[in-house]
Amino acid sequence: MLVIGIPYDATSSYRPGSRFAPRTVREAAANIEFYSLRAGLDLEAYRVADLGDIVLPVRPQEAVKRIEAVVAEVLGRYPGKLVALIGGEHSITLGSFSAVARVEEEPCLLVADAHFDLRDEYMEEKYSHASVMRRIAEAYGSERLFYIGVRAFAGEEVEYAREKHIEYVTSHSVRLLGVREVVARAARWIRRVGCKTLYVSVDMDGYDPAYAPGVANPEPEGLEPWMLLDILFKVVAESGARLRVVDVVEVSPPYDYSGITSILAAKTLLELFAAYQVQKSGARGG
Amino acid sequence: MLVIGIPYDATSSYRPGSRFAPRTVREAAANIEFYSLRAGLDLEAYRVADLGDIVLPVRPQEAVKRIEAVVAEVLGRYPGKLVALIGGEHSITLGSFSAVARVEEEPCLLVADAHFDLRDEYMEEKYSHASVMRRIAEAYGSERLFYIGVRAFAGEEVEYAREKHIEYVTSHSVRLLGVREVVARAARWIRRVGCKTLYVSVDMDGYDPAYAPGVANPEPEGLEPWMLLDILFKVVAESGARLRVVDVVEVSPPYDYSGITSILAAKTLLELFAAYQVQKSGARGG
Amino acid sequence: MLVIGIPYDATSSYRPGSRFAPRTVREAAANIEFYSLRAGLDLEAYRVADLGDIVLPVRPQEAVKRIEAVVAEVLGRYPGKLVALIGGEHSITLGSFSAVARVEEEPCLLVADAHFDLRDEYMEEKYSHASVMRRIAEAYGSERLFYIGVRAFAGEEVEYAREKHIEYVTSHSVRLLGVREVVARAARWIRRVGCKTLYVSVDMDGYDPAYAPGVANPEPEGLEPWMLLDILFKVVAESGARLRVVDVVEVSPPYDYSGITSILAAKTLLELFAAYQVQKSGARGG
Amino acid sequence: MLVIGIPYDATSSYRPGSRFAPRTVREAAANIEFYSLRAGLDLEAYRVADLGDIVLPVRPQEAVKRIEAVVAEVLGRYPGKLVALIGGEHSITLGSFSAVARVEEEPCLLVADAHFDLRDEYMEEKYSHASVMRRIAEAYGSERLFYIGVRAFAGEEVEYAREKHIEYVTSHSVRLLGVREVVARAARWIRRVGCKTLYVSVDMDGYDPAYAPGVANPEPEGLEPWMLLDILFKVVAESGARLRVVDVVEVSPPYDYSGITSILAAKTLLELFAAYQVQKSGARGG
Amino acid sequence: MLVIGIPYDATSSYRPGSRFAPRTVREAAANIEFYSLRAGLDLEAYRVADLGDIVLPVRPQEAVKRIEAVVAEVLGRYPGKLVALIGGEHSITLGSFSAVARVEEEPCLLVADAHFDLRDEYMEEKYSHASVMRRIAEAYGSERLFYIGVRAFAGEEVEYAREKHIEYVTSHSVRLLGVREVVARAARWIRRVGCKTLYVSVDMDGYDPAYAPGVANPEPEGLEPWMLLDILFKVVAESGARLRVVDVVEVSPPYDYSGITSILAAKTLLELFAAYQVQKSGARGG
Amino acid sequence: MLVIGIPYDATSSYRPGSRFAPRTVREAAANIEFYSLRAGLDLEAYRVADLGDIVLPVRPQEAVKRIEAVVAEVLGRYPGKLVALIGGEHSITLGSFSAVARVEEEPCLLVADAHFDLRDEYMEEKYSHASVMRRIAEAYGSERLFYIGVRAFAGEEVEYAREKHIEYVTSHSVRLLGVREVVARAARWIRRVGCKTLYVSVDMDGYDPAYAPGVANPEPEGLEPWMLLDILFKVVAESGARLRVVDVVEVSPPYDYSGITSILAAKTLLELFAAYQVQKSGARGG
Ligand SMILES: [Mn+2]
Ligand SMILES: [Mn+2]
Ligand SMILES: [Mn+2]
Ligand SMILES: [Mn+2]
Ligand SMILES: [Mn+2]
Ligand SMILES: [Mn+2]
Ligand SMILES: [Mn+2]
Ligand SMILES: [Mn+2]
Ligand SMILES: [Mn+2]
Ligand SMILES: [Mn+2]
Ligand SMILES: [Mn+2]
Ligand SMILES: [Mn+2]
Structure with missing residues (x-):
């Protein structure tokens, strides 16, 4: 696994500070065990390389372009790596998903988030965190999006999602349907759209604020970690679309007093890494 | 919806600071979405007016009287508003419930709380937060109370509750019975007592401390937000008793480091506002 | 119940500060109700004596010896007390379990923890918190251990646990199996090993970090309090092995911003005290 | 020295929490050295007895009465002790100064404070912290007051102070005049009024907020600790009026993140205790 | 005095959050006394109007333009007001100083800051906080700048300052020279440049971090509040150049745990308002 | 300059956490300017190499030995470097000073500290932070010690210091004597003892807690940064004894909420590095 930090938070509308997350999430990763119970694998045995952070300008559109360039370069250089x-x-996901779209075939984006991020613009900005999925939908097709855990909508977003038939499972629905059914729906989406490459983007506010208090926009009634991790692990491990990029975003360390949000972000990356190994080996773990 | 802040915490026995909650809950409300998934309504479309805060004296009994006077005045002036x-x-609920009792017919009080607040007195004070429901029971009849989520009792309170046949569902029972059954019990209570007006009071310590750490008296093993909000929404939306007043109390911002308690309090008000709209329109939402 | 504080944290590898927990847990205990819903008992009626804190040296092995000496002395002097x-x-549990093994017959150790603590050594230290159960297994037999809630392993620990047939239920398994089945497994373990004395050790990181953020090593996907407390209560209340010692460890107050970890630790002790009373009286409570 | 905690903060108008200061100041005292460089004395050699905390009602006037009764009782029982x-x-100082006035002859009050606390009433309350010196001036004579460090006034207070010829040195004046001159002025005041008994009351907001950030009402441009302690030490050590009571008030632990305000409060008590020993022995220290 | 909030922090390079300062500084102002000892004036008697906050885009240059437009509009509409x-x-000061330069004659800028903010660009941005004075110097002449308290330089800035003969007094020099001499130098600068309008900009990091810990870039060895406030008060009160605009910038509330930075910012505005009144009345206060 | 982190805090008696300081001080160093006003030098031009952290065992005596071995190795390998x-x-200073004593001639130790650290043992430990200077005095001669800023003594320490004629200047004396005189005394000590190598050890509690709140043992009435830095800079820059090692110790990041203690520690290292450059070049800076 190749790790890249993207310390960018210039468009944060409520609680800034996610610029510090690359450091705190790495530190958390250094202090938790690398054994995945879901995979039955000790990930200590697999190589993780840290490529450092991307240096970024303040301006949103330029930041996005730089991210795209760097990630595309890395993807091109290391074709077999997660x-x-x-x-x-x-907002960084626009850059990195664009890079995937440039380098890989039939990319799809599985998003865990409390929000749609589908506004046309926000605070006069078209490249902010609140519009990132709108830009992706416009550029690559709205059918390439699948949301888990959404629950806080602006009217404009609900309308757009409806009009474009964007698929989503609210956090309430996850509780009603159960892990298995949500996994099945995601699997059908992958088949229907014909996804060959999978990008998993985890906005940490998809989790409930009790588990991830240190985020930019906490929204009540979110997912419990075991639930979301079970879903993501199974979708990846059992999917035909190859996992290529994962991200964890929106951790705001100045608001993460006990540090548990950074730890959960590190754990999320690890379980996705474990799922990737299982997918790659073609065999399910323990 | 008419919003009034009541920054009073002079009798707090453990962790003071709820005087600051009117400001932090309003700020939280300004930063979350107004769409209610339970109602399928975008509440942005409905009017919310902020009447500001009530200026209060230190002395408990006088504070209660002032609250009663102000709330009664507002209820009288705006008969159709929540x-x-x-x-x-x-302790503020004694004042506001008294106002409802003065202005409306057959008022009943649905309380979410970890505690009974039924002590005869506490720290030599009869008008403190720990005795508020005792005062209400004495003045308006103990049958008018229904508790959800209680789990921390003084011996004296258990005895009083038993003797007066006060109805309650502990947080443990909520988990055992499920949302539907709790809603049914509350509905039976409303019918049996003949409630025509409903007051919903949410002591934020009814939620589990994981979800509401910033309260005056955190008590483990509380309710998860989706559970309590489901119950409250359904009781209100399906009830014949008209919702007239709601309150959220006991948020203590100095102990709410990540701000998630204030956000959950704001969300609680929004879902109750949504339930009110559904009740009013006579139709259930999505 | 006799309370002893053991303010020792010299081997903490990640977030120190548990030295302050004896004070904060006591303070929390002074501010919560003593009524146990599980037992249907008001514990205010039972005597609790506070014996103060043990003064300890920095060096791990000597600290353990001192703890053993003090706890053995107390156990010998008060044979009928919890x-x-x-x-x-x-790491303190090595001292106190050794004391139990010295004074009582057939002692067994029920551990709630996210971790095995079964490393041979950690940071060049054989008496640290990460090796405590290895030392206990070596000295008293690995069959005397039963884990609830484990989920973060080093490879070396998994191997040792497998080789020694150590029994454990991961937090994932607790969710799958349910409270009843976990209790049954613990009961079978007690019978099979022939435990006559029970020691319950609660590493607070056994709980999920949402409920216990202020611990030395937070690990996601832990147990909810009602779950673990249900299990511990039932195992104790229905067990033939006499409960003699309980401990709560690893609370780190400098990281427990809202204080909810200390409160949950106090609550844990209270429910175990209630279970002890039920066990003693031979009758199940409410 | 006899220590009494008075955990009362019901009338706090801005940042409550001083109820917790008796605990944090004691804890701080347990972690600093007892050697006074000003006196050249190791105070470990002198006896300090802790009489515990006074249990208090919420209502201000009744709280004041209770404090007066308890302090008077202690003063009567231990005539030779500080x-x-x-x-x-x-607001507690009204109670304790009244006790001194009841038990001792010609009491005078030396106050370190950023504020006059001379309002006729505040938030409809005559017994709040903002009116405490007004009540004392009315009951015992305004000439008995001498302020050091004042700098934040309401118009009404300036007028009252002027009219009643109350003596004060602002923090700006302390910097201009220097320690020696301020001490000389206080000494002249003691002689002129004919004080026989001295009460020193230190509102911690007399210090600059950099040194005492955890107070209820931080006010910029305050005194540096060495300055105020030099003044207080010298006034006491060289004064003919016998030091009988000292207090430190307005520490608000929930706002004292690094704990330095509680530590400074403990240090203030220690230096006053050292000054008392020097006064008693009739000899100046090092 | 007309108050405008400018919640903009998109270019913050280290610790963001100054977007929240308009709210916290206002709240602080509501909780301190309005009496100025320097002026001998009770400012409660003077009118303060709050015009609210400016809504701003993310992009730096556009934000600056918006600020310029709004401030110019206000200056034009209220010619006699501070x-x-x-x-x-x-970075906001570029906008507001440009507005002054558009509306008033011969504007000069007195800056309190630890930094020069004279970089040509920073993190690829020409309109960031680190380049604001470079832009002002280029547009309006470097002789219009006078710095107090600077002490942290990049090589490029020292060179530019030297080359352009920009006047400054480091914090070390303030301690050596004393208040009177610094005031005299500023007065000479005003006369030499022929300033008719004065803008005072206080970057709160000009103060020492002990007094202003909650800033974006804390730099040790800064000014004590009494020193800087004495200087600013005297320069304004005795100056021929009319004070027209003041700003306080770089307060970062998420890092201002005890709130003392916001309080000091509010106090700074008050003392400048008092100086303005003295300047206007042509008479020096107490 | 060669930087080494020593994350060891096992013997901390009050507030642990200095294990995290190597990371936070480095991070602070990355965010402040490298220009030294005292030297008139831009230190960006000089090479700084980071050698990483020393991995350490828990046991104090062994930790000390490891530190000695590593530092001696580095000193031997890089004879010309600071x-x-x-x-x-x-406690780490015992190891590093021993390394200097092993490698260099006539080493002397200039200590800034609030405490003597001269106890024979503390909490049954001879190698703790509270005994470090006693061990050094015993091994290398008490005349090799010179203290600045001490003010909190145990009786035993005062006696030892007196008996051994150890030189010290209390923080009170620094204020009385002024920077020049303290520098002169240190210079005389260097000549008298015949020091050829200088080690400067800065316990951050030598500073006042207002400036360094995040330390293990805050003690009021400490030094202001400009004072101590002036003294250290001048002693080094003008001294014949060659500066070889500097350390900053006792920063406790969990208590350093606003981060200003870590920033001051970084600044302290920079000014000592600047003094070293001046000493080396034989010329005084600006
Ligand atoms: Mn989101
Ligand atoms: Mn998002
Ligand atoms: Mn409650
Ligand atoms: Mn309640
Ligand atoms: Mn553990
Ligand atoms: Mn453990
Ligand atoms: Mn005051
Ligand atoms: Mn006061
Ligand atoms: Mn600056
Ligand atoms: Mn600046
Ligand atoms: Mn020290
Ligand atoms: Mn030291």
Whole structure:
């Protein structure tokens, strides 16, 4: 796994500070065990390389372009590796998904988030965290998006999602349907769209604020970690679309007093890495 | 919805600071979405007016009287509106419930709380947060109370509750019975007592401390937000008793480091506002 | 119940500060109700004596010896009493379990923890919190251990546990199996090993970090309090092995911003005290 | 020295929490050295007895009466001892000064404070921290007051102070005049009024907020600790009026993140205790 | 005095969050006394109007333009009033100084800061807080700048300052020279440049971090508040150049745990308002 | 300059956490300017190499030995370089000073500290932070010690210091004597003892807690940064004894909420590095 930090939070509208997350998530990763119970694998045995942080300008559109360039370069150079990005705010995903779209075939984006991030613009900005999925939908097709855990909408977003038939499972629905059914829906989406490459983007506010208090926009009634991790692990491990990039975004360390949000972000990357190994080996773990 | 802040915490026995909650809960409300998934309504479309804060004396009994006077005045002036109070500690509910009792017919009080607040007196004070429901029971009849989420009792309170046949569902029972059954019990209570007006008071310590760490008296093993909000929404939306006043109390911002308690309090008011709209329109949302 | 504080954290590898927990857990205990819903008992009626804190040297092995000496002395002097220890880090349990083994017959150790603590040594130290159960297994037999809630392993620990047939239920398994089945497995273990004396050690990181953020090593996907407390209560209340010592360890107050970890630790001791009363009286409570 | 805690903060108008100061100031005292460089004395050699905390009602006037009764009782029982009070808010000084006035002859009050606390009433309350010196002036004569470090005034207070010829040295004046001159002015005041008994009350906001950030009402441009302690030490050590009671008030632990305000409060008590020993022995220290 | 909030911090390079300062500084102002000892004036008697916050885009250059437009509009509409701006980061001063330069004659800028903010660009941005004075110097002449308290330089800045003969007094020099001499130098600068309008910009990091810990870039060895306030008060009160705009910038509330930085910022505005009144009345206060 | 982190805090008696200081001090160093006003030098031009952290065992005596071995190795390998150590607690200085004594001639130790650290043992430990200077005095001669800023003594320490004629200037004396005189006394000590190599050890509690709140044992009435830095700079720059090692110890990041203690520690290292350059070049800077 190749790790890249993207310390960018210039468009954060509520609680800034995700610029510090690349450091705190790495530190958390250094203090937790690398054994995945879901995979039955000790990930200590697998190589993780840290490529450092991307240096970025303040201006949103230029930042996005730089991210795209760097990630595309890395993807091109290491075709067999999983790339893990540590945000920064969600706006970075436009850059990195664009890089995947440039380098790989039929990319799809599985998003865990409390929000749609589908506004046309926000605070006069078209490249902010609140519009990132709108830009992706416009550029690569709205059918390439699948949301898990959404629950806080602006009217404009609900309308757009409806109109474009974007697929999503709210956090309430996850509780009603159960892990298995959500996994099945994601699997059908992958088949229907014909995804060959999978990008998993985890906005940490997809989790409930009790588990991830240190985020830019905490929204009640989110997912419990075991639930979301079970879903993501199974979707990846059992999917035909090859996992290529994962990101964790929107951790805001100045608001993460006990540090548990950074730890959960590190754990999320690890379980995705484990799922990747299982997918690669073609065999399910323990 | 008419919002009134009641920054009063003079009788707080453990962790003071709920005087600051009117400000932090309003700020939280300004930073979350107004879409209610339970109602399928975008509440941005409905009017919310902020009447500001009530200026209060230190002395408990006089504070209660002032609250009663102000709330009664507001209820009288705006007969068709839902009134939302942001505490302050729980002692304020004696004032506001008294106002409802003065202005409306057959008022009943649905309380979410970890505690009974049924002590005869506490720290030599009869008008403190720990005795508020005792005063209400004495003045308006103990049958008018229904508790959800209680789990921390003084011996004296258990005895009083038993003797007066006060109805309650502990947080343990909520988990055992499920949302539907708790809603059914509350509905039976409303019918049996003949409630025509409903007051919903949410002591934020009814939630588990993981979800609401910034309260005056955190008590383990509380309710998860989706559970309590489901119950409250359904009781209100399906009830014949008209929702007139809601309050959220006992948020203590100095102990709410990541701000998630204030955000959950704001969300609680929004879902109750949504339930009110559904009740009013006579139709259930999505 | 006899309470002893053990303010020792010299071997903490990540976030020190559990030295302060004896004070904060006591303070929390002074501010919560003593009524146990599980037992249907008001514990205010039972005597709790506080014996103060043990003064300890820095060096791990000597600290362990001192703890053993003091706890053995107390156990010998008060044969009919439950002893409750407030850590400090987990390394203290080697001292106190050794004391039990010296004074009582057929002692067994029920551990709630995210970790095995079964490393041969850690940071060049054989008496640290990360090796405490290895030392206990070596000295008293690995069959005397039963784990609940484990989920973060080093490879070396998994191997040792497998080789020694150590029994454990991961937090994932607790969710799958349910409270009843876990209790049944623990009961079978007690019978099979022939335990006559029970020691319950609760590393607070057994709980999920949402509920216990202020611990030395937070690990995601832990147990919810109601779950673990249900299990511990039932195992104790229905067990033939006499509960003699309980401990709560690894609370790190400098990281427990809202204080909810100390409160949950106090609650844990109270429910174990209630279970002890039920066990003693031979009758199940409410 | 006899220590009494007075955990009362019901009238706090800005940042409550001084109720917790008796505990944090004691804890700080347990972790600093007892050697006074000013006196050249190791205070470890002198006896300090802790009489515990006064249990208090919420209502201000009744709280004041209770404090008066308890302090008077202690003063009567231990005529040769220095009494040190740990607040709580400044309103407690009305009770304790009244006790001194009841038991001792010609009492005078030396106050370190950023504020006059001379309002006729505040938030409809005559017994709050903001009116405490007004009540004392009315009951015992305004000439008995001498302020050091004042700098934040309401118009009404300036007028009252002028009219009643109350003596004060602002923090700006302390910097201009120097320690020696301020001490000389206080000494002249003691002689002129004919004080026989001295009460020193230190509102911790007299210090600059850099040194005492954890107070209820931080006010910039305050005194540096060495300055105020030099003044207080010299006034006491060289004065003919016998030091009988000292208090430190207005520490608000929830706002004292690094704990340095509680430590400074403990240090203030220690230096006053050292000054008392020097006064008693009739000889100046090192 | 007209108060405008400018919640902008998109270019913050180290610790963001000054977007929240308009709210916290206002709240602080509501909780301190309005009496100025320097002026001998109770400012409660003078009118303060709050015009609210400016809504701003993310992009730096556009934000600057918007600020210029709004401030110019306000200056034009209220020619006789002092305008007080609450930042936000220092980059806002480019907008507001440009507005002054557009509306008033011969504007000069007195800056309190630890830094020169004279970089040509920073993190690829020409309109960031680190380049604000470079832009002002280029547009309006470097002789219009006078710095107090500077002490942290990049090589490029020292060179530029030297080359352009920009006047400054380091914090070390302030201690050596004393208040009187610094005031005299500033007065000579005003006369030499022929300033008719004065803008005072206070980057809160000009103060020492002990007094202003909650800033974006704390730099040791800064000024004590009494020193800087004495200097600013005297320069304004005795100056021929009319004070027209003041700003306080770079307060970062998420890092201002005890709130003392916001309080000091509020105090700074008040003393400048008092100086303005003295300047206007042509008479020196107490 | 060669930087080495020594994350050791096992013997901390009050507030642990200095193990994290190597990371936070480095991070602070990365965010402040490298220009030294005292030297008139831009230190960006000089090479700084980071050698990483020393991995250490828990046991104090063994930790000390490891530190000695590593530092001696580095000193031997880089004879012309200044070595800067970031603690960790003060006990580390025994190891590093021993290394200097092994490698260099006539080493002397200039200590800034609030405490003597001269206890024979503390908490049954002879190698703790509270005994470090006693061990050094015993092994290398008490005349090799010179203290600046001491003010908190145990009786035993005062006696030892007196008996051994150890030289010290209390923080009170520094204020009385002024920078020049203290520098002169240190210079005389260097000549009298015949020091050829200088080690400067800065326990951050030598500074006042207002400037360095995040330390293990805050003690009021300490030094202001400009004072101590002036003294250290001048002693080094003008001294004949060659500066070889500097350390900053006792920063406790969990208590350093606003981060200003780590920043001051970084600044302290920079000014010592600047003094070293001046000493080396034989010329005084600006
Ligand atoms: Mn998002
Ligand atoms: Mn989101
Ligand atoms: Mn309540
Ligand atoms: Mn409650
Ligand atoms: Mn453990
Ligand atoms: Mn553990
Ligand atoms: Mn006062
Ligand atoms: Mn005051
Ligand atoms: Mn600036
Ligand atoms: Mn600056
Ligand atoms: Mn030291
Ligand atoms: Mn020290």
